[in-house]
Amino acid sequence: NAASDATGSGTGVLGKKLTFNTTLNNGAYVLVDQSRGGGVETYSANNGSSLPGDLVSDADNSFTDKGQAAAVSAHYNIEKVYDYYKNNFNRNSYDNKGATLKSTVHYGNDYNNAFWNGQQMVYGDGDGRTFIPLSGSLDVTGHELTHAVTEYTAGLQYRSQPGALNESMSDVFGNFIEGNHDYLVGEDVYTPNTPGDALRSMSDPTKYGQPDNMSDYVHTGQDNGGVHTNSGIPNKAAYLTIESVGWDKAQKIYYRALTTYLSPRSQFSDARAALLQATSDLYGQGAEYNAVASAWDQVGVK
Numbered sequence: 006n007a008a009s010d011a012t013g014s015g016t017g018v019l020g021k022k023l024t025f026n027t028t029l030n031n032g033a034y035v036l037v038d039q040s041r042g043g044g045v046e047t048y049s050a051n052n053g054s055s056l057p058g059d060l061v062s063d064a065d066n067s068f069t070d071k072g073q074a075a076a077v078s079a080h081y082n083i084e085k086v087y088d089y090y091k092n093n094f095n096r097n098s099y100d101n102k103g104a105t106l107k108s109t110v111h112y113g114n115d116y117n118n119a120f121w122n123g124q125q126m127v128y129g130d131g132d133g134r135t136f137i138p139l140s141g142s143l144d145v146t147g148h149e150l151t152h153a154v155t156e157y158t159a160g161l162q163y164r165s166q167p168g169a170l171n172e173s174m175s176d177v178f179g180n181f182i183e184g185n186h187d188y189l190v191g192e193d194v195y196t197p198n199t200p201g202d203a204l205r206s207m208s209d210p211t212k213y214g215q216p217d218n219m220s221d222y223v224h225t226g227q228d229n230g231g232v233h234t235n236s237g238i239p240n241k242a243a244y245l246t247i248e249s250v251g252w253d254k255a256q257k258i259y260y261r262a263l264t265t266y267l268s269p270r271s272q273f274s275d276a277r278a279a280l281l282q283a284t285s286d287l288y289g290q291g292a293e294y295n296a297v298a299s300a301w302d303q304v305g306v307k
């Protein structure tokens with residue numbers, strides 16, 4: 006890949022000074038990092054909804070305007086997510102073929118969400134009460150890009166149990182990528198006026214209204230069959246697994262299960278089997294294997 010022309014700097018959503026790769030293009034610096042895979046490109050929808058919108062640019066390569074913060078964070082965080090998959094698993098972008106990583110910020114008005122639309126990541130600004138710009142949090146960017154990895158590997162359908170597994174894998178890898186061992190999801194951009202809370206907790210899903218056991222699985226037509234609710238069950242199993250086998254082994258087990266054994270219609274019980282098989286492949290059927298079995302026993306999935 007062409008080396009990026011320049012190293013830009015700017016202020017992110019949380020007020021931190023960040024540096025990242027940019028490219029000089031027709032006399033302005035754009036948020037294009039040509040050094041990673043097929044590139045990292047960050048756009049703005051300018052609070053509209055047409056995608057991808059406009060490449061974010063700056064005359065002097067110093068992205069310090071308030072209106073640039075969401076783009077700065079997205080660009081910086083996606084570089085980190087690219088590096089996570091490359092450095093830990095030698096995966097070159099979500100398709101393992103160096104697909105360009107496109108993100109659009111300032112999507113919609115007061116939009117309290119972020120998503121992967123099959124081609125790119127999209128981030129809302131939040132309404133300032135429920136969320137601040139969602140690209141500000143590494144676990145959100147990790148969550149969204151992991152949907153792309155899942156799409157190109159397990160292909161878990163986005164509804165009912167496969168959908169809850171899909172959501173859980175995004176939370177699990179968002180947690181690994183963020184690396185702060187708090188098992189909280191979205192805490193950095195959620196409810197700015199309420200310190201210490203989060204959108205979800207993997208260690209105690211019930212704290213934010215999710216079930217943590219199959220006996221409390223929520224059957225609903227809402228939210229594609231409750232994918233953001235029932236993800237609490239596999240999230241709890243992941244928390245128990247990580248705490249038992251340790252961060253590094255758990256990452257390898259989860260990556261192998263996601264990319265080798267899970268498939269579009271996998272149910273929770275299939276996830277248990279996939280994770281056990283991955284553990285057996287990597288570490289045999291000893292302590293790690295028993296830890297994974299115990300984790301899924303504890304959430305009521307055989």
Ligand SMILES: CCCCC[C@H](S)C(=O)N[C@@H](Cc1ccccc1)C(=O)N[C@@H](C)C(=O)O
Nearest residue numbers: 118119120121144145148152190191204233
């Ligand atoms: C288009 C509507 C559906 C959105 C689905 C996306 S993938 C999603 O799950 N988004 C995450 C965003 C996120 C991730 C980590 C931390 C905080 C917020 C999500 O969990 N969205 C919640 C708010 C939801 O859609 O219920």
Ligand SMILES: [Ca+2]
Nearest residue numbers: 144189190191
């Ligand atoms: Ca977190």
Ligand SMILES: [Zn+2]
Nearest residue numbers: 148152172175
């Ligand atoms: Zn999601």
